[in-house]
Amino acid sequence: MSNNVLSLDSVPLHTQLRDVLRARILDGEYPQGSQMPSESELGALFRVSRITVRQALGDLQKEGLIFKIHGKGTFVAKPKTFQNVSTLQGLAESMTGRGFEVINRLHSLRFVAADKRVAERLGLAEGDTVAQVKRVRLINREPVSLEITYLPKALGERLEKADLVTRDIFLILENDCGLTLGHADLAIDAVLADTELTQALEVEPGSPIMRIERLTHDASGQPLDFEYLYYRGDAFQYRLRIDRQKGTQA
Amino acid sequence: MSNNVLSLDSVPLHTQLRDVLRARILDGEYPQGSQMPSESELGALFRVSRITVRQALGDLQKEGLIFKIHGKGTFVAKPKTFQNVSTLQGLAESMTGRGFEVINRLHSLRFVAADKRVAERLGLAEGDTVAQVKRVRLINREPVSLEITYLPKALGERLEKADLVTRDIFLILENDCGLTLGHADLAIDAVLADTELTQALEVEPGSPIMRIERLTHDASGQPLDFEYLYYRGDAFQYRLRIDRQKGTQA
Numbered sequence: 283m284s285n286n287v288l289s290l291d292s293v294p295l296h297t298q299l300r301d302v303l304r305a306r307i308l309d310g311e312y313p314q315g316s317q318m319p320s321e322s323e324l325g326a327l328f329r330v331s332r333i334t335v336r337q338a339l340g341d342l343q344k345e346g347l348i349f350k351i352h353g354k355g356t357f358v359a360k361p362k363t364f365q366n367v368s369t370l371q372g373l374a375e376s377m378t379g380r381g382f383e384v385i386n387r388l389h390s391l392r393f394v395a396a397d398k399r400v401a402e403r404l405g406l407a408e409g410d411t412v413a414q415v416k417r418v419r420l421i422n423r424e425p426v427s428l429e430i431t432y433l434p435k436a437l438g439e440r441l442e443k444a445d446l447v448t449r450d451i452f453l454i455l456e457n458d459c460g461l462t463l464g465h466a467d468l469a470i471d472a473v474l475a476d477t478e479l480t481q482a483l484e485v486e487p488g489s490p491i492m493r494i495e496r497l498t499h500d501a502s503g504q505p506l507d508f509e510y511l512y513y514r515g516d517a518f519q520y521r522l523r524i525d526r527q528k529g530t531q532a
Numbered sequence: 533m534s535n536n537v538l539s540l541d542s543v544p545l546h547t548q549l550r551d552v553l554r555a556r557i558l559d560g561e562y563p564q565g566s567q568m569p570s571e572s573e574l575g576a577l578f579r580v581s582r583i584t585v586r587q588a589l590g591d592l593q594k595e596g597l598i599f600k601i602h603g604k605g606t607f608v609a610k611p612k613t614f615q616n617v618s619t620l621q622g623l624a625e626s627m628t629g630r631g632f633e634v635i636n637r638l639h640s641l642r643f644v645a646a647d648k649r650v651a652e653r654l655g656l657a658e659g660d661t662v663a664q665v666k667r668v669r670l671i672n673r674e675p676v677s678l679e680i681t682y683l684p685k686a687l688g689e690r691l692e693k694a695d696l697v698t699r700d701i702f703l704i705l706e707n708d709c710g711l712t713l714g715h716a717d718l719a720i721d722a723v724l725a726d727t728e729l730t731q732a733l734e735v736e737p738g739s740p741i742m743r744i745e746r747l748t749h750d751a752s753g754q755p756l757d758f759e760y761l762y763y764r765g766d767a768f769q770y771r772l773r774i775d776r777q778k779g780t781q782a
Contacts, residue, residue: 297728309648341726344738362721370774398559463776470772471612472722472740472765476591478547488594490722490740501776515722522720522772524620526713526751 286327295330296337302328303338307347307358318348318356346490346516363421364519370466370498372450373419373427382421388446389416389482393438400432403497403508413438417446418482428482428512437506451507452498462501469495472515483514490515536577545580546587552578553588557597557608568598568606596740596766613671614769620716620748622700623669623677632671638696639666639732643688650682653747653758663688667696668732671768678732678762687756701757702748712751719745722765733764740765 288298303324306312319327324335339356342348350356365376374384394414401408415431415438431451433441437459444454455461475489483489494511513520538548553574556562569577574585589606592598600606615626624634644664651658665681665688681701683691687709694704705711725739733739744761763770 305647337727341728344724344726346721346723364719367774370776397555465773465775468770468772468774469614470720470742470770471596471768472742472763473596474594474724474738474740476550476594477587478591488724488738490724492720492722492742513722518721520720521718523715523717524617525715526620 286329288328288330296334296341299324299328299330299334299338300341303342304345304347307342312358314358314360316358317354318358320355349516359516362517362519363426364521366522367468367520368522370452370463372452373421374448374450375453377421383423384448385420385423386447387418387420387425389418391415391438391442391446393435396432400508404432404434404505406434411435413441415441415446415451424517425483426514426518428479430510432508433506455506461506463506464499464501464503466496466498470520473512479512483512485514485516492518492520494520536579538578538580546584546591549574549578549580549584549588550591553592554595554597557592562608564608564610566608567604568608570605599766609766612767612769613676614771616772617718617770618772620702620713622702623671624698624700625703627671633673634698635670635673636697637668637670637675639668641665641688641692641696643685646682650758654682654684654755656684661685663691665691665696665701674767675733676764676768678729680760682758683756705756711756713756714749714751714753716746716748720770723762729762733762735764735766742768742770744770 288295288302312318321332321335321339325332339348343350347359348356349359363382365373377384392414393411395409396404396406396412398408400412401410404412406412413433413435415433417429417431418425419427419429437455440459441451441454444458452463456463471493473491473493475483475485475487475491477487479485479491480487480489492513492515494513496509496511497505498507499505538545538552562568571582571585571589575582589598593600597609598606599609613632615623627634642664643661645659646654646656646662648658650662651660654662656662663683663685665683667679667681668675669677669679687705690709691701691704694708702713706713721743723741723743725733725735725737725741727737729735729741730737730739742763742765744763746759746761747755748757749755
């Protein structure tokens with residue numbers, strides 16, 4: 283182990299410093315939630331310039347391992363919350379069984395004209411009336427995701443009478459509307475927080491966001507519920523298990 | 533349809549403009565790859581200030597729907613490439629069947645001491661020698677992902693003799709090493725591009741990146757291959773289908 287001595291090989295100093303600091307964070311030498319040494323302390327410790335320290339810390343911040351609080355310093359990030367998405371579950375259903383509290387801020391429930399994409403997904407005509415629900419979901423009182431949900435009008439009218447502050451829409455559809463859910467198709471990518479996400483999720487503009495498009499069908503394959511889910515990249519992970527075998531057997 | 537007239541309701545003008553422009557992009561009125569009207573043209577068209585136009589375009593850029601080329605203007609983004617991850621496949625295996633060309637830039641194959649996380653995942657002791665492979669994967673000549681792969685030393689020695697420029701590591705493990713792959717555990721989140729990713733993926737610093745941690749096991753459940761996969765958020769999606777029923781049957 284090289285302690286605080288960086289080598290003179292071809293790897294840039296800031297990369298070496300970043301890798302050493304990352305290893306210390308992952309090893310628990312700098313524990314989660316603790317304050318990191320200051321830039322000048324790190325510079326003195328590793329005999330590198332302030333610029334090198336800043337670049338290494340900037341990289342670790344982009345990876346989500348550390349975060350800065352203005353005027354207070356740099357801290358090691360807390361572990362991310364995760365949801366296992368190997369089966370289709372609502373957030374509350376998935377998280378409360380594991381001891382997390384899920385509460386929702388209902389931003390709006392409106393009836394709007396379906397745009398082209400929403401209409402295509404739900405098998406409706408463009409301009410047909412659909413229900414749009416916007417909710418911020420809080421895990422242990424921290425905002426974690428913004429969900430924008432589109433449903434056919436008749437289902438939206440059922441949701442108006444339901445408790446959207448504590449319940450998953452999936453469970454309302456199943457238990458209150460008597461529907462049987464089947465499969466969902468998901469598309470996952472990464473975007474940056476725009477104005478709406480910055481406000482809804484209480485993050486900086488340009489923060490990393492994991493975005494999901496999810497189209498949920500009933501057991502007969504009829505599309506029911508089309509959603510955009512925006513998760514804070516610094517706070518949340520999807521986890522799943524995938525098998526190598528194709529179809530029924532390898 | 534409200535044409536170019538924004539309403540005076542409580543929704544901010546830049547949000548209304550963003551939503552109108554987004555609908556036009558999704559409808560194909562502004563086709564993929566085409567140049568958007570300039571900021572001043574949009575301002576005149578919708579009778580809003582340059583600041584309002586900039587905020588609306590900024591939001592669409594963060595969503596990945598448009599991109600700017602310095603000195604040339606604003607363009608509608610091309611559709612994202614996607615990989616179906618309902619079953620475990622290598623990138624080339626998954627994409628070439630659909631008519632895409634996959635080529636890899638081999639950045640390095642080195643033997644390094646396993647850090648705590650790599651050692652834990654692969655069931656080794658911290659400090660044991662492992663192979664580390666860094667590759668940038670190009671789809672149709674465009675860089676799409678950086679993959680950092682860790683394997684036990686003996687497998688790494690087999691990889692040294694293999695064609696890492698055109699082949700998936702999964703297929704090398706199966707066909708050259710005679711292993712049978714079983715399942716993989718994935719964790720998915722979003723981060724921002726750091727120095728290494730900015731260079732490897734040819735994106736701006738702070739661009740959105742979809743990050744995957746993937747631990748692949750052989751058919752007996754032994755961990756074989758631990759990877760960090762970093763995908764360009766503006767260019768790539770994961771797609772998968774999830775079923776509602778838990779376990780074998782609902």
